[in-house]
């Protein structure tokens with residue numbers, strides 16, 4: 001829990017300029033916030049100023065040129081449903097209340113990833129309020145011709161590092177309909193077969209299909225979205241996985257906005273606390289790693305705790321946008337995270353007794369998988385990871401530090417795992 005001095009709910013860009021100028025002139029710590037879902041609470045700060053852009057809700061959509069410019073305050077649900085009314089889409093994560101800004105600026109994956117790439121791959125421009133001079137702030141435009149180095153950096157490393165994004169411009173895609181399939185297996189007895197079939201096929205399937213696994217102790221879920229296809233085609237593409245054991249399978253076909261609105265989490269029954277550990281996988285897990293997943297899932301701290309995967313490959317691997325991106329995990333077969341959930345919403349301290357066990361489970365689970373994983377996801381930060389810069393950005397980290405030194409030489413935008421400016425850069 002953090003207690004800031006003040007939270008500024010910006011109504012327009014000038015409010016952000018004023019707030020940043022005030023913070024600099026009064027030497028007050030600051031954080032930037034949109035959807036409030038930073039998983040370690042780093043978009044908030046004690047005794048500082050939170051510059052909150054969540055009320056910047058504009059949306060200008062040009063269906064003819066397939067361009068959308070939106071305020072930095074849109075949630076993913078607002079973005080998906082607004083675009084879907086015109087049969088348009090960009091990649092987002094599947095949790096509607098997460099900010100589109102936060103998700104995009106760190107990468108952003110979900111059910112459209114293998115078709116459209118990461119959310120940041122569709123980002124073609126932004127308005128950003130940066131620190132200028134010794135104690136001022138100014139709004140700049142960022143695109144392929146103005147400040148293209150910053151556009152590159154915002155595509156995967158833009159969260160709270162370089163400035164405050166007030167609007168984002170996307171290249172949007174036409175999307176008529178989606179076939180959404182969900183399959184459920186009771187218990188863990190089919191885990192090895194399901195996981196082996198999933199990792200063998202999901203990262204290499206037709207690019208229109210993106211699927212996720214969510215493994216719980218009581219049941220295993222497969223969720224998949226097929227762009228512009230039928231339920232029969234989706235089930236055919238998923239047949240290697242669906243043929244394992246006897247899953248209960250359901251399917252719906254419709255407008256992406258309607259299907260997306262149906263996912264909405266968290267519900268009131270969701271646990272009060274979550275702890276995740278992000279990992280990318282570039283080589284298929286050997287049977288030993290799958291056995292590890294099984295044994296950790298047999299010993300979960302709570303039944304909400306799970307192991308989640310999202311297939312990569314497809315457009316993430318094959319098509320980067322012009323100008324490139326700071327997002328580096330192009331060769332990942334999939335993203336995965338163990339997640340521990342505990343405690344009851346609305347009942348403070350209800351999870352305290354389980355906290356040590358949940359934290360130990362996550363730490364031991366993620367550590368056991370270390371030999372089989374390659375990199376981590378900045379949007380699901382690993383707080384105790386010593387080599388986080390390389391895990392998040394690989395060899396791009398040096399270039400990010402130089403861009404940081406150019407746009408934020410005084411390191412005004414800093415938090416627990418922010419990018420430090422390159423040293424030796426003259427102001």
Ligand SMILES: Cc1cc2nc3c(=O)[nH]c(=O)nc-3n(C[C@H](O)[C@H](O)[C@H](O)COP(=O)(O)OP(=O)(O)OC[C@H]3O[C@@H](n4cnc5c(N)ncnc54)[C@H](O)[C@@H]3O)c2cc1C
Pocket residue numbers: 031032033034035036037038039042043053072092093094095097098099100101102103104105106107108109110158159160161163164165166379380
């Ligand atoms: C329930 C849940 C489900 C998730 N599922 C997915 C998923 O499916 N796919 C996925 O890719 N990720 C997923 N995530 C991770 C999610 O992408 C990150 O938590 C994301 O950074 C949250 O963004 P936000 O705007 O909601 O949060 P905030 O807390 O407002 O911000 C997150 C970070 O971005 C910075 N930031 C926010 N707005 C701006 C801005 N306008 N300019 C500059 N910096 C800014 C903040 O300073 C902070 O560092 C999930 C997270 C949760 C909690």
